[in-house]
Amino acid sequence: MGWFNYFKQSNPTSAKVAKERLQIVIAHERIDRNGPEYLPQLRRDIMEVIRKYVAITEDQVNVQFEKGSDYDVLELNIALPEREH
Amino acid sequence: MSRIVVVTSGKGGVGKTTTSAAFATGLAMRGYKTAVIDFDVGLRNLDLIMGCERRVVYDFVNVINNEASLSQALIRDKHVENLHVLPASQTRDKDALTPEGVGRVMDELHELGFDFVVCDSPAGIERGAHMAMYYADDAIVVTNPEVSSVRDSDRILGLLQSKTYRAKQGESVREHLLITRYSPARVAAGEMLGMEDILEILAVPLIGVIPESQSVLQASNSGAPVILDKVSDAGQAYDDFVRRFLGETVPHRFLEVEKKGFFKKLFG
Numbered sequence: 001m002g003w004f005n006y007f008k009q010s011n012p013t014s015a016k017v018a019k020e021r022l023q024i025v026i027a028h029e030r031i032d033r034n035g036p037e038y039l040p041q042l043r044r045d046i047m048e049v050i051r052k053y054v055a056i057t058e059d060q061v062n063v064q065f066e067k068g069s070d071y072d073v074l075e076l077n078i079a080l081p082e083r084e085h
Numbered sequence: 086m087s088r089i090v091v092v093t094s095g096k097g098g099v100g101k102t103t104t105s106a107a108f109a110t111g112l113a114m115r116g117y118k119t120a121v122i123d124f125d126v127g128l129r130n131l132d133l134i135m136g137c138e139r140r141v142v143y144d145f146v147n148v149i150n151n152e153a154s155l156s157q158a159l160i161r162d163k164h165v166e167n168l169h170v171l172p173a174s175q176t177r178d179k180d181a182l183t184p185e186g187v188g189r190v191m192d193e194l195h196e197l198g199f200d201f202v203v204c205d206s207p208a209g210i211e212r213g214a215h216m217a218m219y220y221a222d223d224a225i226v227v228t229n230p231e232v233s234s235v236r237d238s239d240r241i242l243g244l245l246q247s248k249t250y251r252a253k254q255g256e257s258v259r260e261h262l263l264i265t266r267y268s269p270a271r272v273a274a275g276e277m278l279g280m281e282d283i284l285e286i287l288a289v290p291l292i293g294v295i296p297e298s299q300s301v302l303q304a305s306n307s308g309a310p311v312i313l314d315k316v317s318d319a320g321q322a323y324d325d326f327v328r329r330f331l332g333e334t335v336p337h338r339f340l341e342v343e344k345k346g347f348f349k350k351l352f353g
Contacts, residue, residue, distance in 0.1 A: 013275025018232050019282045026239050026286060033243045 035065030046076065054080055087120075087199045089191060091221040091258075093245075095237030097208030099229045100265040103301055104323075105205035106134045107312040108225065111327030113168035114312075117200040120159065122190075123173035124217035125207035126181055132172045135162060136308025146174035149186035155193045164313055169199075179207070182216040191220050210244060220250050223259045223330075226289060229266045230278040238262075239287055261292035263326060268297045269342045280340065293326030295319050296339040 032040055043063045050056055062077040092105040102123075109121035122145060123131035132138040137160045143153035148171070155171075162168035171190075174181065194202050206217035218224060224245050228238045245258045252258065264280055271277035280294055300317030304310060312327070314320040318339050325335045 015272070015275045015278050015282070018278055019286070022232055022235055022278075022286050026236060029236075029239065030243070 031064060034067070039063060039065060046078075050078060056081065087191070087195045087202050088222050089202045089204065089220050090223040090225060091204040091206055091218045092225045092227060093206040093214065093218055093241050094227040094234065095208065095210060095214075095241040096229075096234045099227050099234050100295070100301070101208070101227050102131050102134050102205055103305065103311065104225065104227050104263060104265065104295075105131060105203050106310040107320075107323040108327060108330075109168060109201070109203040110162070110165055110310040111312050111324060112201050112203070112331075113162070113165045115327070115331065116167065118167045118198055119201045119203065120169045120171060120194050120199050121203040121205060122171040122217075123205050124182070124213045125205065126173045126177055126179045126213055127175065128207065129173040129175045131170065131205050132160075133308060134305050135170050135310065136164070137162065137170055137172075138308070141172045144172045144174040145190070146177045146181040148190055149181060149183070155190060155197070164309060179211060179213040182212060184216070184219055187216050188220060210240065214241075215244070215248060218245055218249055218258070221245075221258050222251070223261065225261050225263050225292065225330075226287075227263050227265055228283060228287070230264060230268075230272070230280075230283060232278075235278065235283055235286060242287065242289065260289045261330070262287060262289040263293045263295065264291070265295040266297045267294050267339070269340055273342050291337075292329050293322060294337055294340060295322045295326070 043061060046063070047056070047058065047061055050061070056078065060079040064075040064077070066073045066075065090108070092101050092108065094101050105121055109119050113119045121131065121135070123129055126146060129144070132141055140160050143158035145158070147153040148155050148158045159169040159171055162170060191202060204217040204221065207213040226238050226241060228234050242260060245260060246252055249258050262284070264283060267280070268277055272279045280291070284291055296318050298317060298319035300314050300319050301311050304314055311317065311320050312323040322339055325338060328335045
């Protein structure tokens with residue numbers, strides 16, 4: 001790297017991009033791993049049902065499984081597309 | 086009991102066998118009676134890296150199938166005392182490994198007085214990899230500063246926490262992160278994930294950072310584990326890692342870019 005590269009540091013570096021992508025994908029995979037085995041299939045099934053009525057993409061459906069002391073919680077978050085006015 | 090250590094990663098080509106060879110050699114150099122086992126049934130390679138490929142008579146699967154005794158199959162290392170290699174079978178498939186068979190070999194190694202058993206895991210998450218980690222007390226998770234390797238390491242950590250004998254007993258395998266093929270210059274340039282980034286993502290205690298080094302290829306070319314190359318950066322970094330594993334406090338080295346001269350900085 002020569003001295004003329006010194007001035008062009010405006011874009012995020014590829015290492016930074018790599019880190020952000022990894023954090024997202026690993027967070028998702030850990031949720032699947034720690035939850036019950038049916039979780040990935042459940043997510044796919046829910047997607048399919050909702051898609052019959054509304055056009056959504058995979059990242060609009062968030063299925064989370066949380067282990068509690070007395071009971072476990074399955075949290076389902078679906079962001080619907082913006083309303084047309 | 087002998088302390089059983091698996092060297093694993095998920096992804097292939099990150100340096101598991103190089104690490105297993107260096108680690109086992111380092112332990113033996115310090116006087117510990119050590120066995121290193123190749124779990125990559127069908128794709129044996131530890132023998133080449135250890136330089137004992139021409140002395141293989143019996144293998145791990147022969148021992149499991151009672152076709153040879155353990156002492157017949159163990160190859161005495163020619164570089165250091167106290168070190169023995171148990172090669173993988175080149176002809177069978179990985180289904181030859183069973184928890185019972187592997188467990189019996191581990192018990193026998195203990196009876197023979199081995200202090201450490203190093204299990205060189207195959208890549209992937211299939212049977213060979215499961216068997217390599219199954220009886221582990223410790224796991225060395227080998228990771229390259231690269232997205233697919235880090236992701237696979239996280240996957241392997243999940244398996245260590247759920248599919249091992251210790252996990253099934255409600256205990257845990259001690260996890261250690263070893264970053265290999267690290268290039269401080271590329272990290273400084275923002276082209277490579279830094280050590281801190283990987284630690285933040287995987288959240289496993291760091292046991293060593295091995296720099297990208299020409300000496301690793303030279304070592305495998307000649308069949309002498311790189312830790313024997315005491316002048317090389319990688320050899321020294323592996324030696325530091327072994328010392329840390331044995332409980333010493335050793336500062337990390339080779340993490341900074343080598344200082345360049347003025348002209349190199351300007352035109353380099």
